[in-house]
Structures are given as C-alpha cells and as structure tokens.
Amino acid sequence: MKLSRYSDYALRILIHLALHPDRLISIRQIADIYGISQNHLMKIAQDLGHAGVIQTVRGRNGGLRLARPAEEITIGEVVRRTETRGPIVDCSGCLIARGCGLPPMFAEAQEAFMSVLDRYSLADAAMRSDTLRHLFAVA
Template identity: 70%
Template sequence: MKLTRYTDYALRVMIHLAMRRDDLASIRQIAAIYGISQNHLMKIVQDLGHAGFVETIRGRNGGLRLARPADQITLGALVRHTEGHCPLVDCAGCLIAPACDLPAIFAEAMEAFLAVLDRYRLADVATRPDALRQLFGIESIGGPAS
C-alpha cells in the first residue's frame, strides 16, 4: 500500500507538533521546514483541526498544537482519517468482478495494516525530540514529547 502525499504531510505536521509539546508552531514554520506549500498545508491543518487532532489558536501569538497528548493519538486513527475508506483496488467495470475474491483479500490486508498502526501512538514516533528539534533547527523547548 502506498499512502497519499496528503497523509504523508499530515503525519509530518503531527510529528512536528508532538515534538513541540504545548509550544505553538505556525503553518509557515512547518511549511518552511519541510518545503511544503503553505496553502496546501493550511488545508491539511484545517482538516486535522476539524477531526480533533490539532488545535488552532488564533491571534497575534496564536499557532498550532496537538489537540490531545501524543500518547492518545494512534497512527491508525490518523491514517484512517486522512486516507478515508478507499479500497486498494477499483473493480468497477472489471469483467471478472462478480466471481473474483481479490477485493475481499485486499480488504483483509488493509485491516491488518491498520491494526498494526493502531498499536502505535504518535508519541512512539517522536521519542527523540531533541534530535528532531536539531533536524528542524529549533532550540530545545519544553522537554520530551508526550
């Protein structure tokens, strides 16, 4: 399975925010670090906000942070949200679709894939916040990711 770029960018945002703990980050800052379009990232952040993954604070000193602790966000829930319920194969119009069991096999494989991601939390990905901060070019803040 190949994840969409949308999911890739959403995971990057979430890892960045997990590393920062409660300190706010900006879309501009995250976009610059990853070399991603601010407009594209804004759509992703809005979606993550509506889904309850990200909290946005408006105003002069506003920014983004995780809506709940990183140890309460599973990678499976995040990927399910960003990928939606799209089957691995599109059998519409296929001659053998009425007699083929491939879609059921792929559905089972997708369930197994997501079950593995459900075992991991965002906090499991951001276990080395100091190393991440160094890669991002950010001074040490707040302590380890939670």
C-alpha cells in the same frame, strides 16, 4: 499500500507538534522547515482541527498544538482521516469481480495494515525527539 502526500504532510505536522507540546507552532514554521506550501498545510491543519486532533489558535500569536497528548493519537486514526481513496483496488468495473477472490484478500490486507498503524501512537513516531529536534534545527 502507498499513502497519499496529504497523509504524509499531516503526519509531518503532527510529529512536529508532538515535539513542542508546550508552545504554539505556526503553519509558516512548519512549511519553512519542510519546504511545503503554506496554503497546502493550512488545508491539512484545518482538517486535523475538525477531526479534533489539533487545536488551532487564530491571531497574531496564534498557531497549532495537539488537542490531546501524543500518546493518545494513533497513527491509524490519522491515516483513516487523511486517506479517502477507499479500497486498495477498485474492482467495481472489472468483468470478473463477482467471481474473483482478490477483493476480499485486498480488504483483509488493508485492514491488517490499518491494524498495525492502530498499535502505534504519535508519541511512538516522535520517540527519537532529540534526533528530530536536531534535524529541524539544521533545516
């Protein structure tokens, strides 16, 4: 299964926030580090805020922070929120869909994929925090 760029960027935002739980991080800082459009990241941050994954603080000294500890946010939760494409393969227009055995296999594979992501937290993704902080400093 291939994740969308939207999911990729959402996870990047969250990993960065997990590395700095004690302060607010601006969208501009994250955009500059990754070389991603601020406008694009704002949309993603807004979605993550509505989902209760991050808190957004408006104003001159505002920014983003995790709404919960990184240990309580699973990668599966984030991916379910950011991936809206549905099943791995859309068989609805296929001539043989009613008699084909592939759709249930694909559904099982997708569920297994999500099950693995549910076992890992954001803290697991950011566990090499010293290395990540160094890479961000270099960027």
